[in-house]
Amino acid sequence: MEHHTCFHCGLDATNSEIIFDEKSFCCNGCKTVYEIFSENDLTCYYDLQQAPGSTPKEIEGKYNFLDNEKIVEKLLEFNDGKTQIITLYIPHIHCSSCIWVLENLSKIHPSVSFSMVNFGKKNVRITYNSETLSLKNLVILLNSIGYEPFISLDDYSPSKKIIDRSLIYKLGFAGFAFGNVMFLSFPEYFEVNEFWLEQYKPLFRWLMFSYSIPVVFYSAQEYFISAYKGLRSKILNIDVPIALGILVLFIRSSLEIIYDIGPGFFDSLTGLIFFLLLGRLFQQKTYSFLSFERDYKSYFPIGITKILPNGKEESVQVYDIEKGDRLLIRNEELIPVDCILIKGKAHIDYSFVTGEAKAVTKKSGDKLFAGGKQLHGIIEVDVLKSVEQSYLTQLWSNDVFKTDKEESFTSITNSISKYFTIAILSIAIISTSFWLFTESSKALNVFTAILIIACPCALALSAPFTFGNILRILGTKKFYLKNASVIEQLAKIDTIIFDKTGTITSNKNSNINYEGTNLSDEEALILKSTLRGSNHPLSRALYELLNDHNIVSLDNYQEYIGQGIAGQYKETQIKIGSAPFVGYTNENTSLNTIVHVSTNNTYRGKFTFYNAYRKGLSHLFNKLKKEFDLVILSGDNEGEKENLTKLLPGKTKLLFNQKPEDKLEYIKYHQSEGAHVLMIGDGLNDAGALAQSNVGIAISENVNVFSPACDAILDASKFNQLDRYIKLSKTAIIIIKWSFALSFMYNIIGLYFAITGQLSPVFAAILMPLSSISVVVFTTLSTNMAGRKLK
């Protein structure tokens, strides 16, 4: 048969036989989206990008909470009763087609008057008429075209984030003043002594002076604040010599023009501040579509269905849930509070909370913990604790989440600036006292000249430009860092701790091993047909694994909750499930997940589920073991211990059954012994450990969706490149040291002129930008060279 892919989403559509408009589709959902687009003349969607769509999901009842007006009010950006504006986060936004179709939303529904996409943030801002289109229907409309928005408890927070644009203002002003001052000081550079120029000199100078006032007191204010803070806590950070340099530059220049001695250094002053701010902007690379600050709120739903005593259903806000309430949890919904199962079959996926790989089945009367996800069917539960008091959410009351890692860390620039400042001050004092004895009129001139020329502009730019560029390079390799200081921390790491489930194992597939007598073709066929009927996660996994068979319709099929499934076809009976269910008695206790099979009451064999480890895991560990201590901290049981000892280098420590707090304490203990710990995890259960470690990296199969608070997010497909990334961060430190050397060289040249009392404004105006630019060029070129080695 000819191979087809879905015209809408690009998945395989060979077997689906859904043809519409001479195009094949993988499912009816995709076909429906195509129909909507073609009816509304929006098929350009498919011209801009091949197969850009996603299959709309079943969301029956999922957005009922949007009927609750209090919740809606909190989500809206603007509401006058008629026109409403909302910004929705849509993870699927990924290409130009997405932008195009979302911005043409008004063609699909006339009540939408305006929609604008922010591609970087993956959100869309929609203005619509609430009289004809409710928010709930808008969300359903978006879902029907495959763009399901993601609404979590995080959106419910009362204060919206204010965008900080002050750096752009400051930079804009510094650039503006820098350009103008340059023009005005141009005549002075050539010292032509032309009559008219001489005449207007004072005017030009005072203009320059007035341009520099806001630059010094507005644009550069952060350097003064930071220097003051540093001095108060007795740290000579890099901002101390910078602030000193700026201050001296400004005071000396002002005095020069007041007493009509010379033109001052306003050009160097404004240029210096402009370049410094440029460095800051460059370092401030942020991944606006990623969030590094997530806590449980980003995972939790806003609203949940509550069953009132009279049997009616009502959507309530999660914070309003009280002890004793009866809740309805639908398929694929997250349980927001600790509760007791009352009704229904619960298959709970706790992988976010505990790191346990397999979903667990619970009977009515069992306790369910917050953070679990119901996988199949509807359940009813009674609430035991409110959201804030639940087991999972209490982890966030730990102190680690309140400390700022960046503050407690001395950066490479600050550690060198201590010696730098002391050296400069002593040079200044020594040469000033020398001049005091030889030619006292020049002493003050030399003193200020030294402080001006030694102002560590190039030094201060080395780190921002190197780290900024490394950040960008790593970003293109799908390793997203929160900020530049993470690179420095990463270069110091000596211990690497891995979580197991979801980190070194892959969530997507598991290995299944069959032991026992071989099944005949017919039996295999029945096995697959029987599994098809079950929604249990293990059945699904097994079903996916078995080779292609045709499906037969069974004569008889029954599911026994918590035990297994049974099917019958013609003469053959098959039972799949737990050992007692299939009548297998001599089972050795095993920690692995096992599914047994029997046909016609004869035991045939068992399927054992093993974790599937990520590609290149063993290779990666062997490369890492030379330089780092490796540890695996797993929340799971010891079932995989044997497998792991075979796979990983001998000295890797393996610890199992670790609770979230245990992981945190383990890292804390090793840090107290002087270790620099890199923690790599994925779930909420690692959140504490990620926060406690020096660098916490979250592994994510899909970087747009879920990752706990961390310092960096690594795309799962790049996991085996980890050693190269660490190496690159070490190279970055070496590059910075070299560019320090380069900027010292400029300083020495400048100091020679300053000490001998020959520093002229032109010279300063050339040397300062020259040193800054050459440092920027050097760091950019060398980081790009280093980055080229990455795959």
Added chain:
Amino acid sequence: MSVIYIMLTVSIIVAIIFFVAFIFAVKNGQFDDSYTPSVRMLFEDELVKEKSNKSILTKKD
């Protein structure tokens, strides 16, 4: 030569006009998203033609 005062005033006023324009641009969020507009401006050709038959457009509710 006192024309230089006029020249200077004009030049400063022009500079300040541009500077104020920049401030307003930042304030309106023009620098918040530097990627989407670059894609959006290429859509001009694909703009949907307004159909005469409005009933089709309102079919989905």
